[in-house]
Amino acid sequence: MPSMSKITTGAVLCVLDIAVLATLWPVATWLDRPASMSLFNVHGDVRGIVYPLCDLLLLFAMGLYRRDAILNLKQSLTRVPLVVGMGAALALLTSIFYGAAAAGSHAMGQRDQARVFALAVVTFTILAFLARMLVDVMVRRHVLRRRLLIIGTGQRAWELMLILGREGNSLHDDVTLVHDPSQPPIDARLAEERLDQIVRAPDFDIAAIAAEVRADLIIVAPDERRGMNLERLLDCKKAGYPVIDYLTFVEREIRRIDLKRIELGWLVYSEGFTFGPLDRFLKRAFDLVASVVALLLTAPLILGGMIAIRLGDPGPVLYRQERVTQDGRVFRIMKLRTMRVDAEARGAVWAAERDSRITRAGSFLRRSRIDELPQLVNILRGEMSFVGPRPERPVFVAELAAKLPLYNERHMVKAGLTGWAQINYPYGASIDDARSKLSYDLYYVKNFSILFDLVILLQTLRVVLWPTGVR
Incomplete structure (x- = not known):
């Protein structure tokens, strides 16, 4: 099978999902009324478009086309229902917002539409399970080689x-x-x-x-x-x-740079490290609009976090600290305080696993990533971006730049709330961890694009729902 040998396993699974989702609504309509409905008679219910798109984006965002998910069938099968549920909820909200019943004057009423929608949800759940089991068999039999x-x-x-x-x-x-x-x-x-x-x-x-x-x-x-x-x-x-x-x-x-074998000549002559004016404008425009919207939507979460911190101890609710961003500029990052007030009485240190300095409320805020939300203000100010390398403290930057070649190249772009390293590598607190994360940061800087930013933002959902290495 020469054609299959050049296709990745994740791509095969994605094609199967797209084929199912593209025909999902017509098939569900036909299953509801096989005698009177044509298989290709698609009705005007907005959910017929929104639901397949939401499911496909969520499958990608949840990491169900990644190597680790494909190798772990149990993990994939447990995440599919979550994708289906979230996709259904988004489709329902969209139909309510736009008025699905008024989307077109069809013979198909609200009750019929609801029944077809339920059939579509059940059908996709079953077929998504079957697609993953089929790919699992193909992997074990070395079909996709x-x-x-x-x-x-x-x-x-x-x-x-x-x-x-x-x-x-x-x-x-x-x-x-x-x-x-x-x-x-x-x-x-x-x-x-x-x-x-x-x-x-x-x-x-x-x-x-x-x-x-x-x-x-x-x-x-x-x-x-x-x-x-x-x-x-x-x-x-x-x-x-x-x-x-x-x-x-x-x-x-x-999808990262091999720092062990890196050659400066290869970096110079290979494609990448291009930041055109249009890319910079679009990135900043997105940051401005999205940060305002996100601040409005997450204000209740930020307020709730502040109340939880204040109930735990009398210290300040916000934590400001110097960090390094684009071109080595230093700015003051804003976070909800998750550690004791005297956490750094002995100087700056990396957070450790089960760090005793973290408060009870702080542990939850870190795991849920709510403590990061005030950084939306830094994004609005232009000090950070939604996507970019993790901002580090000046003292750590100086230490890492002295030990890791090309470390300062990660500062060619603004520091980010999320990033390629953050979604691919757990929190690290050592030179080896910093080296591994740098390999992802350099890949991001080298291959920067607005589309790449959107991919990272989508996959951040997986990290938020299943945090690993949070400290």
């Missing part, structure tokens, strides 16, 4: 094999490793564990090997590129085989 040809058998190739196993988009890869005798010896770990996947190529005829294994992609990952026969790789491209270098493949595959 990808054939990769990796040029190199050194440490870099070994690390690539580890990345594919832990974070790869495809849940099953058929990998062939090509050893060039002119390169250093085969990595001992590969020789021990992957010897049957290694092909020796004394004449470096990569195109012939690619044809033999029916490669979908050729990844150039030697430890040393000097002396490599580039004409042989060009032959592969002319034969129709995609050829990609290690760093670019890793970036696309795991």
